[in-house]
Amino acid sequence: QVHLAESGGGLVQAGGSLRLSCKASVRAFGVYAMAWFRQAPGKERDFVASISRYGSSRYYADSVKGRFSISRDNAKNTVSLQMNSLRPEDTAVYYCAAQTGLVGLSVGAMDYWGKGTLVTVST
Numbered sequence: 378q379v380h381l382a383e384s385g386g387g388l389v390q391a392g393g394s395l396r397l398s399c400k401a402s403v404r405a406f407g408v409y410a411m412a413w414f415r416q417a418p419g420k421e422r423d424f425v426a427s428i429s430r431y432g433s434s435r436y437y438a439d440s441v442k443g444r445f446s447i448s449r450d451n452a453k454n455t456v457s458l459q460m461n462s463l464r465p466e467d468t469a470v471y472y473c474a475a476q477t478g479l480v481g482l483s484v485g486a487m488d489y490w491g492k493g494t495l496v497t498v499s500t
Contacts, residue, residue, distance in 0.1 A: 379403045379489040381473045386494030389463055393498075397458040399473030399491060407431065410480035411449055411456040412487060415469035415496075422472065422484050426458060429480040436482055441467075463498045470495050 380402040389395050412427035426447040427436045435447055449456040456473060471494050474487035481487065
């Protein structure tokens with residue numbers, strides 16, 4: 378069982394930055410690929426970014442490429458999402474997810490989920 382706890386959400390003005398973190402309570406963090414998804418009110422949960430088990434591969438949704446950056450620290454069991462140049466359309470609950478094995482890009486591929494952290498970007 379993997380417990381994921383997100384932090385770092387909040388209210389920020391358009392153009393600003395936030396850094397989300399996800400702490401995993403698990404012994405072998407390095408066996409999990411990690412990802413961030415987001416869900417805006419009334420919409421489906423969408424892929425944002427993912428990173429392979431040792432950080433060699435990273436993937437991003439087109440909507441966040443060049444603005445967001447995913448990273449991980451296997452020694453600290455954490456994965457982070459640096460979000461720059463935030464836009465109002467980035468407003469959503471952001472979820473951390475873990476997948477056993479190869480990195481995935483879909484909701485259905487994830488094995489574990491955090492409870493989410495709210496990011497609100499004002500105009």
